Amino acid sequence: MEEHPADPRMMRLEAQLCFALHAASRALDGVYRRELRDLGLTYPQYLVMLVLWERQPLSVKELGAALRLDSGTLSPLLKRLEAAGLVARGRSTADERSVLVRPTADGAALRARAALVPERILAATGLQAGEIAQLRQVLGRVTATLDAGLPAAAPLG
Amino acid sequence: MEEHPADPRMMRLEAQLCFALHAASRALDGVYRRELRDLGLTYPQYLVMLVLWERQPLSVKELGAALRLDSGTLSPLLKRLEAAGLVARGRSTADERSVLVRPTADGAALRARAALVPERILAATGLQAGEIAQLRQVLGRVTATLDAGLPAAAPLG
């Protein structure tokens, strides 16, 4: 197990970290898929409902800002939620450009049925509370840094 | 610190962690998208090439095991890489069920052009070496636990 900081190791490090992130995201997606099947929701749809359960109504733009998604993803997703009878959409009277989204009665009722999901997911990760907080913090920082675009310079040497 | 089924703190914690993981994965994907555009590769295609540059030839099954992907994802992806002239596919003579994949000359040559990608990506994350190793370790453990399926540890009672 000699860890010698040689040149080609960087490729392995990058591949391992980025693959680990990608794979963890897909694995989590799979757990949500099984957990949300009974509710008729996908994970991204569940995220939308989570936001709408907390704050309502929201425009597509506000939802996009909260979930870091653009209209190309949200428009069809919201149409599917509307077709399922879980949300209602309507143009804002104040600004006809905006589409306001809010849960229907069925959509609001789904909140109770989804109440047990969080703890089941957290349990499935097998993480301790401290690890969860730390992981969330690091991932949030990485996302912010990646979104910020170009970093000044690589701190090599 | 009582854990109640519908504890709003737990819902927020789950939402924050899982969303952070999802968002970080997409943010990383975006950085790779910009970084790999010149090479004509997507991030999953880059992952495939990374594996093939190290070990060759590999069957679709072996690639799937390495990347945690099934044939429904890999088959069209490999067809695109083949259409781009970066890999060659052919049935194994030993077992006609297996399809062996290997880089073409162009695919092998791409390795040199991709040599600078890893350090650029690592720099873009803004993480220290220690953080990277720790993050990779935690994510790997989470993925393994999630894939294990059943609720690993039930700390109830």
Next chain:
DNA sequence: GACAATTTAGTTGTGCACAATGTAGTTTGC
């Protein structure tokens, strides 16, 4: 008031991901 620039959603096209199913090659049971 007219018109250019901006904002907000929606549409189209490409690609990833997975479930479910189909198909051909291989191995096993008898």
Next chain:
DNA sequence: GCAAACTACATTGTGCACAACTAAATTGTC
């Protein structure tokens, strides 16, 4: 030796994600 079971891939269908573009409404400027 042959049918059943298994294996490796491919295909189909659904949904997410984003880039690029379009359409409609609003705002700013004159």
